Amino acid sequence: MKPMPLDEFTRLPPALAVECVDGLAGGIDAVAEGAAPTHRFLRYGWYAAALAAYGGAARTLTVSREGSPVLALPIVGKGPERLGLAQVPGCYWPFRSFPVREDAGVEAFEALLPRLAREVTALRVGPVYDGDPALELLKAAAKARGWAVLDRFVADSYLLDMAAAQAEGTWPRNSTLKKNRFHEKHLGSHGELDWGFVSGGAWRDDAFDALGEIEEKSWIAARTDGSDAKFTAQGHGTFWRAAAKDPVIAEMMWAAVLRVDGAPSAFSFDLNAGALKYAIANSYDPAFGKHSPGKLLYYRNLVRAIADGMTRVDWGAGDSGYKRVIGAAEGPAIRDWLFVRPGTVGLAAKLLRGVWKRSGQREGAAREAGSGEDGEA
Template identity: 80%
Template sequence: MSRPMALSEFTRLPPAVTVDCVDGLAGGIDRVAARAAPSHRFLRYGWFAAALSAYGGEARTLMVSREGDPVAALPIVAMGPAWAGMAAVPGCYWPFRSFPVSEDAGAEAAEALLRRLAGEARALRIGPVYDGDSGLELLKAAAKERGWAVLDRFVADSFLLDMAALRGEGTWPRNSTLRKNRFHEKHLGSHGALDWSFVSGAGWDDAAFDALAGIEQHSWIADRTDGSDAKFTANGHGGFWRAAAADPVLAEMMWAAVLRVDGKPSAFSFDLNAGTLKYAIANSYDPAYGKHSPGKLLYYRNLVRAIEDGMTRVDWGAGDSGYKRTIGAAQGPAIRDWLFVRPGVEAALARALGALWRRSGNRGAAAAAASAGESAGGAEAQRVVDADEAQHGHEEQHGA
């Protein structure tokens, strides 16, 4: 009679990983987003649906499952002429364009995703996205090992404010800053009663969005530009944010601090709250009150409220480094645009032409960085150079 096999003698089979391509946006996106890093949990079905509604496109979704459990969801839309067979991750420029990946997704998920992706598109664009992004890193190592061409172009450096660390070192905001703010508040109050309020969750109704749009219509962005970069107007990106707020989970993440002067909306600071991290998306103010620093007054109040709510860091994104450094922000990860080109003739051609892709990035900031011997950042890196990012700019400026 044969002896029973010991447990150590059994061969452990790798987990079964499958990839399905679904027309449209897959319902499983939210299941993956819920298990992603807290910083990426806004990458929900409603986020991508809002982008398709606002910017157009017909999506397909590559759903990666391990033992039947979804671990990655990659929505894609066609990019460029149909004959090119290129795809891109849809979404909004703010805070970045990526896709949700479960925190426990492994290399086997990336390998399976790439195999299926090669049959769906010749190339995939991801970004602009931060260095170290979970979706990016999942694909990058596996793609290079399997002969894909992986090309990046520099967009900008980000700026991060570590409020917890600064408060640990001493009083923050500084008492001198608070005194200056009280001085400006006193003079701003000469224009009428000041009302400071916050909007989130169920508070996102038409009136709330109209208030933000009204401020933008009186701001520098309406005066000095064609207004297409405004976040909340009808001819800007208002359609995206209104559609995103239809998802109650996203609506809870969306946050605005609003200042009204004598009942009139006069300044706002708009963020996306992701766990203990606050993405600073947009700020604007009515220049009629500019000499009293309404933007500065509002964002300091907003940050103090964030601390009270348990938030520890602020991601200020790219551009206009002056006021961010004054607040205490430091340079963070670079933001880049990426192309993944499938193995074979396409990858060889992409490598040969890779310099063209890199030069189409933020060349002014990159050149300045090279001559200075350090990473590029600041106002020179405020927008991506190519036409797509010119449409999807990054932020307004504060009153100073």
Template identity: 40%
Template sequence: MAAIPLTRMGPDLLGAKGVPGSYWPCRSPLFSPDLHREELADLLADPLAATALAPLWRIGPANAADRATRMVMEASALAGWTVLVRELGETWLFDLAGAAQENGGNWPRKSTRKRLTGYERRLAQEGEVSWLQISGADWSAKVLEQLGRIEADSWVGKTTDGSGAKFLTPAQRARWQTALSDPVIADALSATILLLHARPIAFSFDLRSGDKQYAIAGSYAEDMAGFRVGKIVTCRQLEGALAQGVRLVDLGSGDSGYKREMGAVCGPALFDLLIVRQRKAALLLARNWGHEPADLRQMTLASPHRVDLPLPSLKHIAAAAALAGTAVVVAE
């Protein structure tokens, strides 16, 4: 029926768990294709399942358009759990196939291609320009180190603590190396790397699933920004994706203007879900975590599985408050 992998999160006292994932967008429970919402609700309401799932468990970032995400929200509410939603923004979607069709099957359009050619010509005046297209068996520790070198030379490596990077440290690269040991994942992931005099200066890191692609990360050396190397590598990657049959590109959340400029539009929201067994604990967590959607609230109140559970002990309330960032004052 369902596979819900879990790992511990937060203070040990709380006993909270979360659904892990190598990286967005692959963070979701797995359900049988013919599973119905009511069947999942029965499973989640079972005392053994409730014990295995812990007092509260988290899924996120989760795509609001994902059928599994919506099903777990609705089934959890029917099973008497409270679902809290923290909104993380919207994704941006780019209809690559549609954009190409509007230009006679080619992308980018002629005016954009002309500008890119100018950028590439200027860059070539600085030295030898070359490319690496990495996927499948081409992945190696050396490739990941090249991606890390680009991040080290980028604004992320120079002006932040590096926690937002993907390949900067050996520990960050090791996580991807583990994922890439699976040949299916290695085939799905790709890196397009731009080099100048054999120095890696920009990359695009993407995941392809069928005719859809997810833009996982991209970066470029800060001293090369004037040559628009970020745009050059993005367009080179998308040209290759179109040739491989990619029709829709999910560019993730956040936009500094370049996504709209290339024709992307707002897509589904990204949620961070906290699913809480104790109603009173959920009310406390909601103050800092996020709201409970109205339709799910009505579903919870009308649930055939609704059970008035005893008030959790002080230590569990304190632990839940700590996870939510709420200060706890105790009057003796």
């Protein structure tokens, strides 16, 4: 018999292996390093920080192709154990997702689902942006395999395309810079102004203390219970201090800080991911509020970002007012997702789809309501 030419053989797809381990798997970082630049902060240290701050016992499902991990899904239990509910751990800022290598395809998620169904009844992913790489591949695989896929709207996001704004003309506008110089002059009457930046190895206790000190003077402490503050002990300070222990994440963490006569007075905190800056929090001492210290600071911060080669700012959700003034436009929606395994429970989930959707926000409500409290005029 004449042997078949090699070019007539059908190449089999690379073998995929799935494993589930207790705790956080060491392969998370390998996957994150091959993820989209916007998602490379989703590292072992990110999830370890979440466990330290918010508790939970993690398991990690990993999908490997020819021995190299392409997908890592950390999960923690949610609610009574008998219900089998789980969620992706992490922080809400900028979003909750999990890492997937850029060259991974839907087949990696198809391989994941049978093992995931053995581990959980339902998985919550989010809040996360529409178009998130892990989300979109998981949705495609889950729908094809008969899982119930439910979503609820959380908020609109806002994006500032600095590169496009600059291409259209001078940005920031000369009139804006002139107003800023006027405010800076009057702010300087309160004392010497020091504009600085914190990143990488500079994330020491004193740097976090300074941000927390500003929050404790701000509207968030005066008008709320303070639980949403990012850097205080009663807020989310434990998470960010723990995340900074990973030097890769610490290098991405960025703060612009204004001190007036040596006292911390305003900050703008971001996560720099490639050419994209996630604007996570800003706050200021209301004693200087009439001089717009926060506005002055974030304009300086964005000018520095441009000099560093950054092109876009993701302002996240909340207070569209000041974000639109600075030039941001509405971006992808942010949603919360439930993936419920096939079977009786999946059928029940499909029937209750409307209940889950109504537990979120009404899409478009934030746009109708206008600006809120997060920003500064």
